[in-house]
Amino acid sequence: MDQLWSPWRFAYVTTADGAPRPGVPARLNAWPGDLHCVFCNLIASVNYAIEHGMSADDAEEAGGLVKRGKHCFICMNAYPYTSGHVMVMPYAHLDRIAKLEADVAHELMDLAQMTERALEQLYRPHGFNFGLNLGQAAGAGVAGHLHMHAMPRWVGDTNFMTTVAETRVLPEDLGTSWKRLRETFAAIEK
Known part of the structure; x- marks a missing residue:
């Protein structure tokens, strides 16, 4: 029997009932806000990480930008x-x-x-x-x-x-x- 390995889907499966702050990647969870929009949260958490010392490349990679x-x-x-x-x-x-x-x-x-x-x-x-x-x-x-x-x-x-x-x-x-x-x-x- 073949098995499919799709670890990126784990986040979706484990938050199917609604993430507390949608769009905030785990590596960027230091951002304290919630704009109630997956995309607004994404960009805000990336910007926050950069403003607080994370390199732009690392923050953007974490957010998929x-x-x-x-x-x-x-x-x-x-x-x-x-x-x-x-x-x-x-x-x-x-x-x-x-x-x-x-x-x-x-x-x-x-x-x-x-x-x-x-x-x-x-x-x-x-x-x-x-x-x-x-x-x-x-x-x-x-x-x-x-x-x-x-x-x-x-x-x-x-x-x-x-x-x-x-x-x-x-x-x-x-x-x-x-x-x-x-x-x-x-x-x-x-």
């Missing part, structure tokens, strides 16, 4: 559908595209374009999924904070595990994905 912009950032999806599944979002807690200031909306698209180039270079996929789910009825898991999913896709990447067992098998752990993506984004900017 791949790239920061002036108004938006890119972070790993903690429960990815594919290796390389990231999200692009504004720092501001907004729930609609129409609420974004023009410069924020432009940066969101600029980072989405950069993400496409990075995923193409790193994973050589056959295609991509980029999408926004606005509102709970549209499938947004975090309806209050707009975020764009971005992931590489391959022909045939849906197999019996996904269709029959409702299980995704990912060949790369989140730490490795973060490191490789971070290096790729840095190389693209040069």
